[in-house]
Amino acid sequence: MTSREDEEKRGRVRRRITLADVARQVGVSTMTASRAISKPELVTPALRQQIERAMQDLGYVPNRAARALATSRSNVISVLIPSLSNAVFTDVLAGIQDAVDEEGVQVLIGNTRYSDKEERKLVGIHLQSNPDGVLLTGLGQSEEVRRMLAASGVPTVSMMDLSIGEGEYSVGLSQFDASYTMTRYLIDKGYRRIGFIAAQLDERTLKRAEGWRAALRAAGLYAPEREVLVPDPSTVALGAELLGRLLAVAPDCDAAFCCNDDLAYGAIYQCQRRGIAVPRQLAICGFNDLPQSAWMVPSLTTVGTPRYRIGFEAAILLKQLINGEKPARQHIDLGFTLMAREST
Amino acid sequence: MTSREDEEKRGRVRRRITLADVARQVGVSTMTASRAISKPELVTPALRQQIERAMQDLGYVPNRAARALATSRSNVISVLIPSLSNAVFTDVLAGIQDAVDEEGVQVLIGNTRYSDKEERKLVGIHLQSNPDGVLLTGLGQSEEVRRMLAASGVPTVSMMDLSIGEGEYSVGLSQFDASYTMTRYLIDKGYRRIGFIAAQLDERTLKRAEGWRAALRAAGLYAPEREVLVPDPSTVALGAELLGRLLAVAPDCDAAFCCNDDLAYGAIYQCQRRGIAVPRQLAICGFNDLPQSAWMVPSLTTVGTPRYRIGFEAAILLKQLINGEKPARQHIDLGFTLMAREST
């Protein structure tokens, strides 16, 4: 204590309080102080109280880095998502956080911006933190990412889509089936010239495009000119523009399936600006069922996806792997829900 | 090498490659290997190349915890935001990420969920990681949070609002002025019975309410029954409901100022459902200018806020503090922009 005060008076850098300081104050060894935290049942109640008291008084804050180094358990999990501005992934994140919350696990969030290169870079960086596990978005990781992850031996779970690999783990839904189902619904409702609007063109989007094509082909209604696919980031503004493009190349469309809700919002606004009645003249549907979709006018027909639960279940699965347990299932299909509303 | 292979054959846990492994392989000391990373100019080019080669071959991944422990510099900054589902804060986050990207700084994200208690808890947890700096949202931290932060000696910058404290640092805008300006604009446009709809009731919202009141009072137009404030989380659905409530208690309103864009979207949808013409019968405006606001029909009058830049500049300011530099300004006012559109 006194030497510490001296230091401060002399203007030296304030040294952080360590376990040793706490132990000295109470007159026990550091290992007993350590145990008072990690295995409290192993230390006499009276002693434990004194130690806890001293930690309080001194304002002791454990040093994670030291603990991680000593235990080679970081209590960190790494999460790689393609976007933070897309509500889909912040919902996934919320599920993850809730699943690991009480355990003192820290979630390291990496934003890959839909880029394989960024993902590669982030895996490298995150691996430096020795994560106990990694949560990945999608299945299409680059060879190098797979190699790094395999070499590290860190358990990994993929989110959003369903894998079929033996040594792999995934939690999600079939993007293809969901899209096929939506398209089938449109056909059953009587729509015959169904366009498809997509942006970003990540793996999920491409699978949705495949689902749409397959359903139309099965019904003998597929027409390639009715698909407008662009790699640009998905926004409401882009949805408005792409609907314009779709109608320019395929003015006879009676429905437009947008690969996500943001694009659908833009498409609906575009219709409103042009005086096109939705759904009477043109039906519009989206994908994901963001909160706004149920409330806008007209309300949006879309596919509900269990994003929060995907994050939650993926984190649970990862925890099992981290603890060396054998999970009941390697691949967890959380399904989807068709939300039929006014826009179709 | 050989002993390592032995270990693997015997099925032992695969040991992580360390700097010592790299050094041994090349035949140098670990400190030279270390320097090849941190101060490459201090090691002979030929040697350096050999070392880099060995790191590649062995798949060496530095251990952040060990480095943090040795240097007492974590290269981590902690960011506390109240929500991840609010685009406002993901924009702030994007600015922060971009500002610290290349430096190998890791951003620890804490979601306080608008709760002082959560914030307190998160500060404690994040402090365990020895962050080099902390970025806080808003000015209203609890006494305990201030104490913990002060005791840790970690540099701190507040985001979103402007502080006036001497030893404090902040980057943001005057929420009061922005709201006052919007209200003044409505008055100038001829609106006389202007309601206010707010949710969440965090500090920023309350300051916006104050700005609205002040402008109306100054014009002799303030009427307390025209304010509807609820603590619930802000959503589009709630905006629709609150507009209903406002019109129930104050049916003579000719404008409704929503404390953020989400509520405004809901309010506009509510009007559309009820056949209330916007802005002819009721003007609606929001706050923040989210991407959709410019595209919806009618487009939304709102206040543009420099969220990305707030995050970016706050991170720059924090870096200066971390490096012991004296920043040019303690408080950076990034202002706001009135976006007058169709809805008013």
Place this chain on the structure above:
DNA sequence: CTGAAAGCGCTTACAG
């Protein structure tokens, strides 16, 4: 139930 001591994987002032 408690303690002495070694070790986790890095970095760094100090010599040479």
Place this chain on the structure above:
DNA sequence: CTGAAAGCGCTTACAG
């Protein structure tokens, strides 16, 4: 330009 050695702050098998 390179190295021997100590230290960062914890934890843990092993004794007692």
